[in-house]
Amino acid sequence: MKTIKLTHVFAAIFALLTITSCVQDDDFSTPDLTATDPVLDGEVISVSALRNLFLQEGETVDLTESTQYVEGFVISSDESGNWFEEIIIQDNATAPTAGVRILIDESPLFTYYEIGRKIFVKLGGLHLGESNGVLTLGVTNNLEKIPAPLQFDYLQRSATVETILPVETTISNLSEDLENIFIKLTDVQFAKEEVIDQSLTYAGEPLDEFDGERTIFSCATEQTLILSTSTFANFKSIALPTGRGSISGVLTRNFFGEDFNLAINDRNDVVFDQVERCDPVEIDCGVADAAGSTILFEDFFETQATNSPISGNGWTNYQQEGSETWEAYSSGGQNASLGISARVGSFQSGDDATIAWLITPMLDLQANTGETLQFMTSNSFSDGSTLDLLFSSDWDGTEATIATATWDVLPAGVIVDDGDFFGDWIDSGIVDLSCIESNGYVAFRYSGSGDADFDGTFELDEIQINAN
Incomplete structure (x- = not known):
């Protein structure tokens, strides 16, 4: 019995020594979290x-x-689960000019590459290209993830940790230059349909x-941007806040690389410190069964001069921002006009922002009953540009007060969507x-910019306003 027990003791001691030896020799031991500035064997370049x-x-x-190596500051964190096997770096902690995504087959990454940490990435062995629409570093021509055992061969931390100051901007000023950059949108809220009509x-x-x-809604420009949140984020089931304020995050794109998205690191990036919202007032009389026989106003644009601004017939054609205005055009083919039609767009305009108005003459609604409005719209890759149908009863008819007048939304009017076929x-x-119950004006307001994501074109025709 004693012999058996001693044998077990010696076996246990041997096993313990063996395990200890294995742990000490393990190449994949937990990395040292202390950081010193590394000694690099190549030139260092900027993300820009x-x-x-x-x-x-x-x-x-x-x-x-x-x-070479590229240096940058980490601006993403997977601590809350909203990022996965990737980190984003930008060239400066303040006033950055460029950013890049780095794919790594490892999770979590925030324990070693925390926000604000300056890191160096060895470029030898990597490829640089676009993945999901944004600038990306990965292995092979397909931009695959850096294998986990090799991550420390490619990425090295410095001892520098800086506070990341977001770039304050607006939705209308988003561009490719801000991709993979930590930005801040001020005076925004979530769409009324998502937090008031329901609680998403x-x-x-x-x-x-x-x-x-x-949907993020800008109180200043009424433009929108998508906030994309992973279903693995630990805050996914928390209700969106109903107020108004700022949202900070990394400007990226959707999975298909087509549209700008904003991605936050955690819920604290959403700071809504105002209770009062900025929802546009809606005038929703619904949809009528039929139009009356009395014509209050109509325009099919057939008397307009093509390639010239829309004029005459009481129209106010006003450029609030940018260089583009509503003009008459005629075309055939798949994207044919309806004879002569009106259109507006910001393609290759170079405008930081484009806001163009086409406003009817004053409509005498008090002297009539059963008033209705009809029109036709089409688009050419409208992307993030928008066309709004509005009504004002307090505009004084002068261009100087268009931007400051009260313009309410007419939500019942169907306007072409970016997803609709461009020829329809x-x-x-x-x-x-x-x-x-008051007299007023109907307006078609275009909002866009010269950026490729907001430079779409809208076409308009066959406008009829009738009464009984």
């Missing part, structure tokens, strides 16, 4: 220089033979399969105006 290299090539760049969570709804997409003309339906 890296981006310029891609822009010059115009396609995926093979960096396999490079001896960040990404916890039954239809949120991979990401929850919620969409009927507005018979918009009922009979619940409006």
